[in-house]
Amino acid sequence: MKKNIFLTATLRKPISLILLVSLFCLISFVIFSKAIGFILVQRETETLGSYYRSIGVLENFKDPQSGDVSAGADLIKNSPHFSYGNSSEVVSGVMSETINDNRIDTLNTWYTENIPPEYWPNTHTNDIWFTGDLVAKEEIGVNGEQPVTSKVTGWTLKFKIDTILAAYPEDASQGNPIVLLFLFENNESAIPAIEEMKVGKRYLIRAWDDSSLLPFELGRFRFLILPLNDQQLWYLPLEKDEVLDFSSSEMASIKNNIDILNENIHAIGIIATTDMSAMPMMQEASRFFYITAGRWLNHQDDLAGSKLIVIPEYLASKRGLGLGDKLQLTFRPLRDTYYGRIRDGVDTALWRSYPTYQDTFTIMGIYTSRYGAAMSYIPLGSLRPGFASTTQKQFRNEAVYIFVLDSSRSQTLFVEEYQDALQSLGISLTFLDNNGAAYWAAVDPIRRSTSVDALIFSLLMVAVLIMAVFLYLMQFKREYAIARALGVPRKEANIQTILPLLLVSLIGILLGGLTSWKHALDKAKDNLSSIPTPAGVTPSAELNTLVLVVLCLAIFLLLMVFAWLGVQLLSRKSVLDLLRGQSQRHVEQKQTEAGSINSVNPSSSLHQTSAVIDTSKTIAATRVAHASMFKYKLLTFCRFIFRQGVRSGFKSILTLAIALVFMFASVWLSQTMQRSQKEIDRLYDTTLVEADILPLVTSSSQSLSNNSRGNGFVYLNTVNSILDSGYMTSRILKAESVWEKIQGMNSQPGLAYFVWVYTYDSPEELVSGLENPDSLNFASGWDSSLFTRQWTIEDLRKEGIPMIFPSRLLEQSGFEVGEQVKVTEMSSSVSPGVIVGQYSGMLAITINNIKMYDLSGSQPILIPLSALEALEGSRTAFSVARFVLDPAKNRELSRISLEMEKLLKVPGAGTIDLRFVFWDEELRIVVDQLEKNLSILKVLYPIVLLVSVLIAAGLCFLLLLQKARVAAILRVLGTTRTVVRLVLVAEPMCLSILGVFIGLGLTAVLWTSSAKIPVGTLLTIAGLYLAGALVGLVCGAILVTNK
Structure with missing residues (x-):
């Protein structure tokens, strides 16, 4: 292999070698830092943009009962902006080992008396099946005690359980006693059978929890005895050690009911969905369901068919389940299910014949709401085809068809394109509220600024690479000419010339790239690690290693192109031209001296000696003259610098360009951060944060009768304490209560036992809270403005409590709209009331103008909030207590949250x-x-600035190394070393100052009046660059003039 003289020459110049490696290392560090910041900002802002999804809902307003929107769904699927439809199916899943203590799904007297029959669950999960000995049987009176003087109203039956056949463990357990109640009222035909039961005998017993409507005097009892079947078989006598034989036809129905109960208490209602995180009720804007641990399921889970499940918080708390735990489920396609349970009807007889399969799911999330939660969720893609269950329409809470667009940017265009067409089909198109437009309006300038910033620094890199190549080739052009003169072919000479540069640059690029890669990603991880992203996906500060490879290759290939172009230009010059810059005057001087020697006469030696002496004096005089000129004539000094700058040509242009681009890039980056910070501050100051007081752990089976305040759970004093804290600007309150009874003014029967009362605080809330607001009908002289009035206790005593009755209760009680009544509260306090109107349908949760949810088919009496507050005072219990935080306090959210928790x-x-x-x-x-993304730029900014200053110093140093010939000439001409150094430093320094001012001018042209940078920042940036350039120039000048 031929020896590369250029590589040898490079190695023999350690200072130049170290400077070149450092230069490429530093420029790579800067470019990698900017590239990583650019990629992370672009990617993470796009990820954050997915939080503002455009989620649309199609509803059939022409025929709401059918709910068919298939024509509309087929139409919008053709849109290029349509991403996917969020399909969902009801699924029955039976847990192998875990019992689901969810009591919302059972039939009891409260349901039958307060809820329309079509909403009855027709399941019996509150039943208890057991065998045991009757250990006590006592009569009970009207007051719940043993009758002495009062009438006998029933019996209490105390059993010791020996075998549990089917029951919740909280209700009954083997070896423990249980007391059952039998009341004569409505059970007259069964009295003889119960009377025949003997203490000490063993029985097969069925009981149920129907304590919700027991009289107050019997409140200590919970369970009532129930017939074993529809033939009024109340019990089955058993011998002491008799084992039940369920094989007979007489026992078949009992065995089936026991098995169904065991299935139902292990069953969980499941919704298999394409994207749980896109369901309207799961949006934070709904203020309904919220995640307490883990995350929602998303569309990626569905596409992957992931075996993941999100369960209610109450189930997790009750059964000790947590994230990562496994649930083994048995799936069965029921034909008429109630939230995954087997209900009376077709499934009761056929459920055993349905196909089943087992699968294991991992708990990925835990969620709840103010009313608790009943359903669990799995990805639709994880369920085998054909195993979805069928449920009646009234038991489905979600809108008919939900879909997601590809981006919130597309929403306006989509609405313009499809709204009219859907209207003509009788289908309404509604999008859930999102702040996508505001988000992109805030983020797009940041994204554009980072893009321009990356472009500017790329231009700076190009200028630096060109300068490095130019300085390298100028340093080795003499060696190149010698190699060509010695017969080295042009192509081989070209390759040998740029090979050392490429090797040196590769080392520098790898060192700078790897260092910057690790530093920038570590800072990004620190800043982003604590931030959650949409649907619970953790934000990523990771970058594929391929990005590192691509960036290294891009810089290296760009340098290779510049080096090849530079050596090609160099090769176009003749060897004589390349050598002339170094030795032409030396050759001419030798030729002159030779001619003088040949013309000298030996007889004139004396004259020659005299001439030499004169010449020495002339040279000395010339040196003094030149020294004097440079010392005292500023104009000459400036003219020399100007001419040197013009003669340098390309060097001067590069020096000017690098200073200009550096200044422009640095100021632009500072401006970008300042503008981004202002936008983030604006978002902090304008983003409204709401807050709710919610139950710590809520069961979906929470019963109205268990609380004399209905579903209300937070008292008025607590609400006032939060309002008095000074952190909240407004509140939304809804209270509930339970009245003992409502009678006519002449004490005629009306409504008794736990009348549910619900409040609204404005006419708008009233309308949005009704399933069918058009059904609202007021008595003469009354309208919805009664909900704006601040009622006092005096007003209520004088005019009566204004009440809007549900039509069903109005019919049941026999009252009429406009009638005066008497209200008896749970405290036995009696107040006058007036029925001012009626409504039909259920209460509903309205989200983004979409009726999404009804409260279990319930129909309470509606009154103004102020009326209930006047009646109950500090005893008022709110089921909705929502507040709006002062935006000025947004940055103090963590501290305020702790203070609020202390109040609660x-x-x-x-x-x-x-x-x-x-x-x-x-x-x-x-x-x-x-803000975290911006902090990455802030962390990298001073480092980038410092590295850029070092690059400026290095380039200026290398530039001065090319001035050795100029320095030598000046020294020969008698210029002092100090003046020579001043001359060498002044020329590039002036060019750098000029470039800095031009950069400032260009930036000023692009500034907006709202984004001007403080003068102090500008002076700091300019001063740092010029200081770095000055250090490099001074060091170079000293090194050159010391030779």
């Missing part, structure tokens, strides 16, 4: 343990992470 821990804050939930997902996911 005060004894007597509510009827149950409470939690304070800030609906701050937008602030946490979007605004906070935008």
Whole structure:
């Protein structure tokens, strides 16, 4: 292999070698830092943009009962903006080992008396099947005690259980006693059978929990005895050690009921969905369901068919389940299910014949709501085809068809294109509220600025690479000419010339790239690690290693192109031209001296000696003259610098360009960060954060009768304490209560036993809270403005409590609209009332103008909130207590949250343990992470600035090394060393200063009045660059003039 003289020459110049490696290392560090920052900002802002999804809902307004929107769904699927439809199916899943203590799914007297029959669950999960000995049988009187003077109203039956056949473990357990109640009322035909039961005998017994409507005097009892079948078989006598034989036809129905109960208490209602995180009720804007651990399921889970499940918090708390735990489920396609349970009807007889399969799912999330939660969720793609269950329409809570667009940017265009066409089909198109437009309006300038910033620094890299190549080739052009003169072919000489440069640059690029890669990603991880992203996906500060490879190759290939172009230009010059710059005057001097020697006469030696002496004096005089000229004539000094700059040509242009691009890039980056910070501050100051007081752990089976305040759980004093804290700007309150009875003014029967009352605080809330607001009908002289009036206790005593009755209760009680009535509260206090109107249908949760949910088919009496507050005072219990945080306090959210939690821990804050939930997902996911992204740029900015200054110093140093010939000439001409150094430094320094001012001017042209940078920042940037350039120039000048 031929020896590469250029590589040898490079190695013999260690200072130049170290400077070149450092230069490429530093420029790679800067470019990698900017590239990583650019990629992360672009990617993470796009990820954050997915939080603002455009989720659309199609509803059939022409025929709501059918709910058919298939024509509309088929139409919108053709849109290029349509991403996917969010299909969902009801699924029955039976847990192998875990019992689901969810009591919302059972039939009891409260349901039959308060809920329309079509909403009855027709399941019997509150039943208990057991065998045991009757150990006590006692009569009971009207007051719940043993009758002495009062009438006998029933018996209490105390059993010792020996075998549990089917029951919740909380209700009954083997070896423990249980007391059952038998009341004569409505069970007259069964009295003889119960009377025949003997203490000490063993029986097969069925009981149920129907305590919700027991009289107050019997409140200590919970379970009532129930017939074993429809033939009024109340029990089955058994011998002491008799084992039940279920093989007979007489026992078949009993065995089937026991088996169904065992299936149902292990069953969980499951919704298999394409994207749980896109369901309207799961949106934070709904203020309904919220995640307490883990994350929602998303579309990627469905596409992957992941075996994941999200379960209610109450189930997790009750059964000790947590994230990562496994649930083995048996799936069965029921034909008429109630939330995954087997209900009376077709499934009762056929459920055993249905196909089944087992699968294991991992708990990925835990969620709840203010009313608890009943359903669990799995990805639709994880369920085998054909195993979805069928349920009646009234038991489905979600809108008919939900879909997601590819981006929130497309929503306006999509609506313009399809809304009219859907209207003509009788289908309404509604999008859930999102702040996508505001988000992109805030983020797009940041994205554009980072793009321009990356482009500017790329231009700076190009200028630096060109300068490095130019300086390298100028340093080795003499060696190149010698190699060509010695016969080395042009192609081989070209390759040998640029090979050392490529090797040196490769080392520098790898060192700078790897260092910057690790530093920038570590900082990004630190800043982004604590921020959640949409649907619970953790934000990623990772970059594929391929990006590192591509960036290294891009810089190296770009340098290779510049080096090849430079050597090609160099090769176009003749050897004589290349050598002339170094030795032409030396050759001419030798030729002159030779001619003089040949013309000298030996007889004139004396004259020659005299001439030499004169010449020496002339040279000395010339040196003094030149020294004097440079010392005292500023104009000559400036003219020399100007001419040297013009003669340098390309060197001067590069020096000017690098200073200009550096200044422009640095100021632009500073301006980008300043503008981004202002936008983030604006988002902090304008983002409204709401908060709710919610139950700490809520069961979906929470019964109205268990609380004299209905579903209300937080007291008025607690609400006032939060309002008095000064952190909240407004509130939304809804309270509930339970009245003992409502009678006519002449005490005629009306409604008795736990009349549910619900409040609204404005006409708008009333309308949005009704399933069918058109059914609202007021008595003469009354209208919805009664909900705007601040009622006092005096007003209520004088005019009566204004009440809007559900039509069903109005019919059941026999009252009429406009009638005066008497209201008896649970405290036995009696107040006058007036029925001012009626409504039909259920209560509904309205989300983004979409009726999404009804409260279990319930129909309470509606009154103004102020009326209930006047009646109950500090005893008022709210089921909705929502507040709006002052945006000026957004940055103090963590501290405020702790203070609110302390307020809720005060004894007597509510009827149950409470939690304070800030609906701050937008602030946490979007605004906070935008600030984190900006912090990455802020962390990298001073490093980039420092490295850029070092690059300036290195380039200026290398530039001065090319001035050795100029320095030598000046020294020969008698210029002092100090003046020579001043001349060498002044020329590139002036060019750098000029470039800095031009860069500032260009930046000023592009500034907006709202984004001007402080003068101090500008002076700091300019001063740092010029200081770096000055250090490099001074060091270079000293090195050159010391030779």
